[in-house]
Amino acid sequence: MLFYDSPNPAPNPRRVRIFAAEKGIELPSREVSIVGREQKAPDFVAKNPRGQTPILELDDGTVIAESVAIMRYLEAEHPEPPLFGTTSREIAAIEMWCRRVEMILMFPVAAVWVHTHPFTAALPGRNAEWGEANRPRVADAMRFFDESLGAREYLAGDAFTAADILLLTAIDFAKFVGLEMPEGCANLGTWHDRVSARPSADA
Numbered sequence: 001m002l003f004y005d006s007p008n009p010a011p012n013p014r015r016v017r018i019f020a021a022e023k024g025i026e027l028p029s030r031e032v033s034i035v036g037r038e039q040k041a042p043d044f045v046a047k048n049p050r051g052q053t054p055i056l057e058l059d060d061g062t063v064i065a066e067s068v069a070i071m072r073y074l075e076a077e078h079p080e081p082p083l084f085g086t087t088s089r090e091i092a093a094i095e096m097w098c099r100r101v102e103m104i105l106m107f108p109v110a111a112v113w114v115h116t117h118p119f120t121a122a123l124p125g126r127n128a129e130w131g132e133a134n135r136p137r138v139a140d141a142m143r144f145f146d147e148s149l150g151a152r153e154y155l156a157g158d159a160f161t162a163a164d165i166l167l168l169t170a171i172d173f174a175k176f177v178g179l180e181m182p183e184g185c186a187n188l189g190t191w192h193d194r195v196s197a198r199p200s201a202d203a
Contacts (some may be wrong), residue, residue, distance in 0.1 A: 021200035097163035108137035146188035
């Protein structure tokens with residue numbers, strides 16, 4: 001098994017590293033430089049036609065792409081501690097919050113990143129107007145999660161789950177892009193401090 005990783009600030013590989021750290025899983029890894037465009041090299045694209053990290057290559061040559069799919073595989077292979085839930089209600093709640101992080105927050109963060117950030121200036125099809133239009137959407141998303149965290153310690157309930165991993169990496173990547181938490185997001189800030197203090201957050 002080999003994990004094709006990319007270092008911070010890339011949020012998706014970090015999701016898997018945090019997940020594996022929470023599980024105590026040692027992932028043999030190979031670094032793929034996004035800055036060096038190694039993810040677009042022919043040998044990598046042969047493994048993942050999307051030309052993105054991370055991927056997990058199994059011993060039989062099977063390649064699993066997409067960070068949450070890799071996390072799901074690791075959960076199935078290493079069920080303890082459960083990070084995607086065990087009961088039908090837990091599983092549904094965690095899935096719901098994972099989807100909300102992806103759709104409500106990561107989508108506009110990615111738009112700002114791709115269309116306005118200096119690091120992505122060479123990408124074709126950039127639309128600065130579209131990127132700028134997504135800045136208030138990021139702020140609105142963070143306020144949504146702040147309100148959602150008002151009555152509980154973790155995003156999907158009383159326990160740390162995959163949903164918290166997705167939200168943590170999204171918030172931290174947003175900060176790298178230059179998108180800070182809006183003022184008044186005390187619940188989100190307290191939650192961020194709590195999950196950032198976990199040893200896995202340094203993975």
